[in-house]
Amino acid sequence: MPADRSSAPPAARPLVPDALLACGVALAAALADRYGPDYRSTLAPYWDVALAAPLALRRTAPATAAALVAGVCFATWLTDVVAIAAVGAVLIMLYSLGAWERRRWLLAAALVVGESGVIMAVARWTPQGRQWLTALMATGTVTAALVIGLYVRTRRAYLASMIERAETAERDRDHQARIAVAEERTRMAREMHDVIAHSLAVMITLNDAAAATSPEGPVRETVVQASEAGRQALAEMQRILGVLRGAGPADAAPQPGVAQLADLISIARSAGLRVELAVSGEPGDLAPTAQLTIYRIVQESLTNVLKHGRNVRRVVVTLDHREDRVRIRVGNDGEPGAPANAGTVGHGLVGMRERTALYQGEFHAGPTRGGGWEVVADLAVTDPAGAA
Structure with missing residues (x-):
């Protein structure tokens, strides 16, 4: 200084x-x-x-x-x-x-x-x-x-x-620029993981299956070479994701999914929120990337309630599975129009909107007619690679 x-x-x-x-x-x-x-x-x-x-x-x-x-x-x-x-x-x-x-x-x-x-x-x-x-x-x-x-x-x-x-303003501007660059790198890493890495994994699995059932000969050798090339591409992809996400190595831990929502809600309850989870419909065989998107939307919504909610007595998390779509709603009964709720329009909502857009979905966040605040995301969770 x-x-x-x-x-x-x-x-x-x-x-x-x-x-x-x-x-x-x-x-x-x-x-x-x-x-x-x-x-x-x-x-x-x-x-x-x-x-x-x-x-x-x-x-x-x-x-x-x-x-x-x-x-x-x-x-x-x-x-x-x-x-x-x-x-x-x-x-x-x-x-x-x-x-x-x-x-x-x-x-x-x-x-x-x-x-x-x-x-x-x-x-x-x-x-x-x-x-x-x-x-x-x-x-x-x-x-x-x-x-x-x-x-x-x-x-x-x-x-x-x-x-x-x-x-100070110049330092803050430089700091904000670095933050924006980091956020953009993280967003790129997320998109590459959701779209490309998953498709490569499916391609490798299909090639391995074809190699296992093919007789010996040029066809089998070609399929094995294609599978090996896919593994190399996936490994390179993981290295690129590590660079985009930060200086350290990429996180190899399993990503959370729908099964971990109960644990997430328990954490929110321990923080003082009264949270209820309602699931309707059959989730089917959701791709891991789709499950991760659902988990992150619910996680960010609950985080916003903890950070910005005012006089919140009850939070309801609803998952409605309908064939190839899922509708996520996280609503609370906090004061409508409160400055704290208004302050939730920030990077968290931008991230949820981007995740929803990756699945050709619709996203909404704002006050409800009856009083309170809600986050609604409607996603198309059909897995293109799986459908192929």
Whole structure:
């Protein structure tokens, strides 16, 4: 994460420019005291140097520099020496405090001390009749210096925040792009497994059966070669699936099917849901890929209820088998139109819709008329390879 530019320690700021600024203020004030019309004391140039010297610390140690300037100003007041550098040093330090000092009590104290200095200076060195106007102008100038420093600090913090937001947004965009790529790779792996790998397995089985029943000769040798080529293609397919699904090897564990729905529902019940399973019709000889699709749709639907359901008291999972089709419905009695239910329209529903489309099915997810939320998928589960 990039460092907050507004909160970097003051010691990290340049010291040389502040030292040059202090030298410039001291030199200008000393020359003005020496050759200007208001020259009063031979000690004034030395006081100018004493007032300008703390400016070298205005960003590395603003509170210390401000205290030093205030002390020297008070000393000049006690000795009745008018030092030209006093005005510039005070204004620069008030600005620096506003720009770099974060302690509010110290900022308030600096404003009080500055205002007190204005009153003391006006009372001692301003002629009668002009004191109120001079005090008013000096008060406005002192306050403006502090306010400008505060504005600069706020502006700097705002710009740093905008830069950090832009960098965070860029990182998030890259992260989302990587997630989208991973999801697309997973979807491709699923489609290849459902469509191609199963067909290759059927082809190998048929070739093995033909080789077992064929007499010795060229035909049998050709069939055996075709079976071996199919096995090589299937092995290569598994390696490709492993690459698409991630850096690790492909998962060789058996995929869940309709028989594992009872276990899935038991897990949902242990999580606090009241789930009922209703199965109608004869499932027949469903292909493993079709069973996996049914299982995943029910699994994702129950997951959405756990994650987003609101005031759900009952969930009903229905499987209706009709010849070459199966209708899956997962409904709950949660609050209709609840933000949590609305939030289920995400990657989970997209995945269920894609799985349904692979079986030329229809998919629907949304609130029900009687109140609640339902997911409905109607699949054509005829196995093309088996039908052949």
